[in-house]
Amino acid sequence: MLDLGANVGFSSAYFLNVFPKSRVVAVEPDEQNFAICRANLVPYGDRVLLLHGAAWARSTKLRVLKGGDHREWATQVCELINGDDISEEVQAWDVESLIEMAGGGAVDLLKVDIERAELIVFGESARYWLHKVKNICIELHGKDCEEVFFAALNNFDYDLSHSGELTICRNLRPNGATGRRPYEQSRKLCS
Secondary structure (H helix, E strand, O other): OEEEOOOOOHHHHHHHHHOOOOOEEEEEOOHHHHHHHHHHHHHHHHHEEEEEEEEEOOOEEEEEEEOHHHOOOOEEEEEOOOOOOOOOEEEEEEHHHHHHHOOOOOEOOEEEOOOOOHHHHOOHHHHHOHHHEOOEEEEOOOHHHHHHHHHHOOOEEEEEEEEOOEEEEEEEEEOOOOOOOOOOOOOOOOO
């Protein structure tokens, strides 16, 4: 399982309990949430790889914005720009690298709550790793995020459902279609 936007680790802990042979790579950019997540996931030992950072389209450094999307609990990340006054900076990894850290095989579950970074993560780079994912549970943060996400899934068949804020895509399988070109996000994610 990849838990992108692990917050304090409740989802990771749930799946580690339900599936006792599972392993989780949990990624969280917020320093305070990360500390709580670490404490919550310590009982699972080497079944968890916990990373203080973020998922992105490529490995890089990002700046952390607290209260992103005008919600005090939301933490967003965005590219560093020369001259930025950075109070918090984190490492970012592309999803393909995170899959390699998890062992390089199929990902049974990709859980995603990354506060609009889905615009970047499910952009052009998704074609390199999406075929390794079996199921996705994602919170989409706006119509533009929804468009990018579903464009990335254009060449896949899947069972779609919703539960509250969550979009669930089960049993992803390539459909053999050539598909249209993935939606490209040209706007800056953060200003």
